[in-house]
Structure formats: structure tokens, C-alpha cells
Amino acid sequence: MKVSAQEEYGLRCLLQLAPLGEGEYLTLTQIAEREGISTANAGKLLWILNKAGLVSSIRGTKGGYRLARAADEIHLDEIIKVLDEDVLASHCNSYTGILDACVHTGNCGIRPVIVGLHDVVRRAMAGITLAQLLGTESNVETTLHQINSMSRETAHRRA
Amino acid sequence: MKVSAQEEYGLRCLLQLAPLGEGEYLTLTQIAEREGISTANAGKLLWILNKAGLVSSIRGTKGGYRLARAADEIHLDEIIKVLDEDVLASHCNSYTGILDACVHTGNCGIRPVIVGLHDVVRRAMAGITLAQLLGTESNVETTLHQINSMSRETAHRRA
DNA sequence: TCTAATCTTGACTAAAAAGTAAGGTATCCG
DNA sequence: CGGATACCTTACTTTTTAGTCAAGATTAGA
Known part of the structure; x- marks a missing residue:
């Protein structure tokens, strides 16, 4: 019985986004660096979380990810x-x-x-x-x- | 988060042995057949359980497996x-x-x-x-x- | 409009888990 | 004693999961 790598790192990514203030975003590179995983891998996880409506993203320069809802509602x-x-x-x-x-x-x-x-x-x-x-x-x-x-x-x- | 196939089938094998009476044994073939898995696979699982002291085995014809302890002590x-x-x-x-x-x-x-x-x-x-x-x-x-x-x-x- | 930063997507590679096969060893019974 | 039955053990193959790579698409700002 075990928690998968995807679950563990996905949760960790969300924890990084949780303390962000209004209008603040974290880029994929920042998230991946802090977790010690590749940006490709982090991108995949965040895409899953995005699709599910847990995070929202902004593309282009100055873009990034943030939680789609308040941290106490997830x-x-x-x-x-x-x-x-x-x-x-x-x-x-x-x-x-x-x-x-x-x-x-x-x-x-x-x-x-x-x-x-x-x-x-x-x-x-x-x-x-x-x-x-x-x-x-x-x-x-x-x-x-x-x-x-x-x-x-x-x-x-x-x- | 999930239980592995090994855990699931291993537990099922033990459940087959649990209702056996004194001096009764189940052979690998019997166990494998009832679970719908190969005898090779069942053999592997029972070997693990044997090594750990949960089941005991008798070799040779008329041999087989049984629980090493009472079912209410496992x-x-x-x-x-x-x-x-x-x-x-x-x-x-x-x-x-x-x-x-x-x-x-x-x-x-x-x-x-x-x-x-x-x-x-x-x-x-x-x-x-x-x-x-x-x-x-x-x-x-x-x-x-x-x-x-x-x-x-x-x-x-x-x- | 051009460019740089960034997310999106699908195909590819590597690692781990599950399952299979085959030869070895012990026990029974004629 | 010898053949048949059944457990024991290691090595191999397949399948699944995890992780990487690279090209495409979108946006902001100069």
C-alpha cells in the first residue's frame, strides 16, 4: 500500500502555490527547481491539476500558476x-x-x-x-x- | 494510493488456508486454481508468506500449505x-x-x-x-x- | 509586428512491478 | 530403490508506471 510519486509531487506543487498572495504567480521553472524535479515533469503534474480545476494558469511572459480556489477550500x-x-x-x-x-x-x-x-x-x-x-x-x-x-x-x- | 497486486493476492491466499482443520493442507495448484492466478505466481506469494512465518509447508506428495498460527492471531x-x-x-x-x-x-x-x-x-x-x-x-x-x-x-x- | 517568456501536448526512454518458466530438492509409496 | 508428486529458488519476460524531450501554441511587452 503506497502513495504514488505523482500524488506526492502533485501535492507538493500545490503546497508551493498555497501561500501566494493575490495576483502572484509561480512559474514552472521555479516550482520544479524547489522540488528538485525536471520542469517537464512538473509541467505534466500542473497540467493535470489545471485540467481538474485546482490551479489556474496564465500563459506568456509574466505568466505562471496559482491556486484556483482558496487554500482552505481544497x-x-x-x-x-x-x-x-x-x-x-x-x-x-x-x-x-x-x-x-x-x-x-x-x-x-x-x-x-x-x-x-x-x-x-x-x-x-x-x-x-x-x-x-x-x-x-x-x-x-x-x-x-x-x-x-x-x-x-x-x-x-x-x- | 493503492494496494498492490501482491498484497491483494497474498491476502486472498491466506484466506483460503484459514478455514482448514487440523492436519489439512492445500496444494499450490488448488490455491492457484481458486484464485485464477498461475501456480508460479501463487508459489512466489506463498514462499514470501512462508519465509515470514505466516504459513508453514510440507514438501513431497501429500504436501501443501497451512497457516503457521491460528487465524485469530494473525x-x-x-x-x-x-x-x-x-x-x-x-x-x-x-x-x-x-x-x-x-x-x-x-x-x-x-x-x-x-x-x-x-x-x-x-x-x-x-x-x-x-x-x-x-x-x-x-x-x-x-x-x-x-x-x-x-x-x-x-x-x-x-x- | 516581432520577440522572448511561458504554458501545452504528444511521442519517446527509463525504471519498477508483476507475472512466467525452468531446474533443483524433499517426501511418499509401491 | 526408483518414480511420482509437490515445494523451493533463481533468472527471465512482459506490463505498467514514471520521467524526459522537443516541438507547438499563446500571451505580454517593446
Whole structure:
């Protein structure tokens, strides 16, 4: 189970754009340089984000990229979905749409796990915005800590 | 973000072995046939599981595989870790061990997300055993439903 | 209008994951 | 003891994903 390179760098690019002020833009070269990836690669990622409406771009000299919406209105689950189809894919669902048709129809014991984990991950991500990832006294950690202590309670209750 | 084919099929193989009684074994051919994968591929997976001590095998005719421990003593997080290094990998941690050295030391905004999600996923998985995946009236769903409603609460509280 | 800066797009190359094949070794049974 | 069955191990092929390159298209400003 892993997050793809595309997801990771795509998210990083958005984080660069998040602190920009009104009318400010970052060029592809600037973004790529800061991330240590090629401009070609960064261009591809930003094109995906642009197409999905997460960033907007201006062409020509003095052009560049910026967020299409406020940083506190962009949630992690949407970002991941844009960069990689869905927040959690498997053979179970990736080929055939959304967890329906499957070779093991009927006796597939792992379906509930995939579905359940998918939901756990999606909820955790839906609770985090780009804006939250910026602060130095990261309130992300408190958010995730809350979720963690919740599942710890759950595990305890079952035992 | 996705679960690899190796994780998915490895887990499925274990689920086949779980309901076996004392002294019963399944052969590679049987396992592969039921999953619709080649015996070569199944052999590879079971070898990994064997090496990790999750299944035990007997060679020669009348041989085969069975679980090395009781099904209710094998947890999902251990299985995934065995099949794929860790429950959740990213460029952040996969190369360099465990979330320490990173190109973006200092100003890496996504580190807390990776760490947090890793923990959420691991806890969710640690709360589920192979045995739980067998029942027809799957109590996995209740377990996961509890975790889900927990994170829903959390999201609500923050808002 | 010309030019330089910048985004856009598709084809190409390289790396990683998944899957396959084949020879080796242990066990049973006649 | 010898053949048949089934696990063990390494090396290879295919497929998928990631990353690069280069030419085209668009805009701002002189």
C-alpha cells in the first residue's frame, strides 16, 4: 500500500502555490527547481491539476500558476482523487469502476476490507485542507491525533 | 494510493488456508486454481508468506500449505507488512528507512500527512484478524463502521 | 509586428512491478 | 530403490508506471 510519486509531487506543487498572495504567480521553472524535479515533469503534474480545476494558469511572459480556489477550500481527498483516480485503488475496484463487478463475486473475503479501508482513508483525508498543511505549528497533527485516538478506542472496545 | 497486486493476492491466499482443520493442507495448484492466478505466481506469494512465518509447508506428495498460527492471531497489518515492506510507503519513507532522512528536510509540508495517514491505516488494520474476515455475517464491517463513525465525529468536532 | 517568456501536448526512454518458466530438492509409496 | 508428486529458488519476460524531450501554441511587452 503506497502513495504514488505523482500524488506526492502533485501535492507538493500545490503546497508551493498555497501561500501566494493575490495576483502572484509561480512559474514552472521555479516550482520544479524547489522540488528538485525536471520542469517537464512538473509541467505534466500542473497540467493535470489545471485540467481538474485546482490551479489556474496564465500563459506568456509574466505568466505562471496559482491556486484556483482558496487554500482552505481544497481538501486532501479531492487532490488525491485528481492525481490518481481514487483515494484507494485495488484490483478489486480499479479496473471495473467502483467495487462492483469482480472475479470473486460471492465469496470474496477481502471486499469488506478494501471498502472499509477506502472509507477510513477518505474520511481522514477529507478532514484536512491545504491551508492546514501550511502552519508551522501544524494543526494537522492534532487532527490526525484525534482520529488516531478514536480508532485506538475502537480497538480497545472490541477487545 | 493503492494496494498492490501482491498484497491483494497474498491476502486472498491466506484466506483460503484459514478455514482448514487440523492436519489439512492445500496444494499450490488448488490455491492457484481458486484464485485464477498461475501456480508460479501463487508459489512466489506463498514462499514470501512462508519465509515470514505466516504459513508453514510440507514438501513431497501429500504436501501443501497451512497457516503457521491460528487465524485469530494473525492481524492484517502484519500481513501487509510482510507482503510489501510497510503498510503505507511513499517517496518520503520508502527509500531511506522510516520517515527520517528526506530531500526536503526542514520545510517538507507533507511529512505530517504521510506520518498521520500511515498511523491511521496501521491502526485500522491492526484491529482486524484473518478470522474476522471469514464469517458470513462479517463482523469486519462493524469494526470498520465503528472506526468510520469515530472519524466522522472527529471531522464534525473540528468544524 | 516581432520577440522572448511561458504554458501545452504528444511521442519517446527509463525504471519498477508483476507475472512466467525452468531446474533443483524433499517426501511418499509401491 | 526408483518414480511420482509437490515445494523451493533463481533468472527471465512482459506490463505498467514514471520521467524526459522537443516541438507547438499563446500571451505580454517593446
